[in-house]
Amino acid sequence: xxxxxxxxxxxxxxxxxxxxxxxxxxxxxxxxxxxxxxxxxxxxxxxxxxxxxxxxxxxxxxxxxxxxxxxxxxxxxxxxxxxxxxxxxxxxxxxxxxxxxxxxxxxxxxxxxxxxxxxxxxxxxxxxxxxxxxxxxxxxxxxxxxxxxxxxxxxxxxxxxxxxxxxxxxxxxxxxxxxxxxxxxxxxxxxxxxxxxxxxxxxxxxxxxxxxxxxxxxxxxxxx
Numbered sequence: 108x109x110x111x112x113x114x115x116x117x118x119x120x121x122x123x124x125x126x127x128x129x130x131x132x133x134x135x136x137x138x139x140x141x142x143x144x145x146x147x148x149x150x151x152x153x154x155x156x157x158x159x160x161x162x163x164x165x166x167x168x169x170x171x172x173x174x175x176x177x178x179x180x181x182x183x184x185x186x187x188x189x190x191x192x193x194x195x196x197x198x199x200x201x202x203x204x205x206x207x208x209x210x211x212x213x214x215x216x217x218x219x220x221x222x223x224x225x226x227x228x229x230x231x232x233x234x235x236x237x238x239x240x241x242x243x244x245x246x247x248x249x250x251x252x253x254x255x256x257x258x259x260x261x262x263x264x265x266x267x268x269x270x271x272x273x274x275x276x277x278x279x280x281x282x283x284x285x286x287x288x289x290x291x292x293x294x295x296x297x298x299x300x301x302x303x304x305x306x307x308x309x310x311x312x313x314x315x316x317x318x319x320x321x322x323x324x325x326x327x328x329x330x331x
Contacts, residue, residue, distance in 0.1 A: 120261035122232055123220040124268065125285055126239070127254035131215035132191060135198050136182045136247050137161050143198055160190060182247075198246070205242050206235040213288060229266040240271050249273070256282040258294050 128134065141158055149157065161184070168175045184191040184198075192214055199217075203210050208221040208231060219239075221232045243249050252270050257279045259265075268279045283294045291301045316323075316331055323331070 120223040120259055120264040121220055122223050122229070122264075122266070122268075123218055123258045123260065124232065124236065124279065125256045125258065125282070125287075126217040126219070127251045128215050128217075129249045129251040131248065132186050132195055133183045134248050135184050135195060138181075139246055140184070140194060140198050143201075144194075147197060147200075157190075157194070161194075199248070202239070202242060205238050208232055208235050216288065218287070223261075223264045223266075226266075229264075229268075233268055236268055236270055252277045252279075255279050256285065258282050258285055258292070260294055260296065 137158075140161070141154070144154060144157060164180045164183070164185075165177045166180055167177045184194045195215065196212075199212065202212065202217070206219060208219050210217070210219045219232070219235055221228050221235075223229060223232075240250070249272060250270060252272050252274075255270055257268055259281070269276050270279050271277070284300060285292050291304055293300050316328070320327070320331065
């Protein structure tokens with residue numbers, strides 16, 4: 108008796124939306140941030156200390172040696188600090204509670220996706236986009252519509268997703284290649300683009316070493 112094992116494979120499209128905030132760290136309003144921190148359980152001296160960390164900050168703009176007057180900043184978490192990214196994460200921490208599709212966030216990089224089996228799955232993803240726009244309008248952290256993109260993985264299911272900002276409604280542009288946390292992802296999921304770019308960077312570093320160090324033995328080269 109011969110047995111045959113059959114596989115019932117189903118393939119579906121996955122639509123991934125890469126979202127980009129407009130000047131993310133510079134746009135966080137201090138008053139709304141303090142409100143979120145208080146509702147998250149920050150009270151007393153700790154909340155006062157965080158408030159003083161953001162308060163009384165000033166800045167000016169310089170162009171070719173000419174400078175504007177100093178003005179007080181009512182938004183922005185300081186970049187290059189330890190607290191800045193943490194405060195930003197606390198500010199956007201409730202974002203996944205607003206949507207139904209899958210989401211991953213890392214600092215100001217946000218992406219949501221859904222498995223597309225029917226038109227209703229596309230509608231669910233569009234509804235999440237609309238809800239995120241409501242969230243951004245409420246908390247004054249707007250999306251950069253020019254940098255928000257859609258990637259389709261799997262067999263082709265075409266659907267246009269719309270993102271609304273202060274200038275109107277825009278159809279999100281499609282992309283076949285996106286840098287995701289340092290790794291280049293393509294709609295074919297093949298690693299060739301990542302390998303090519305990594306090899307090019309390695310050759311660039313090797314050429315820089317050769318230009319600056321004329322005589323190297325194996326031990327010195329390994330140290331560099």
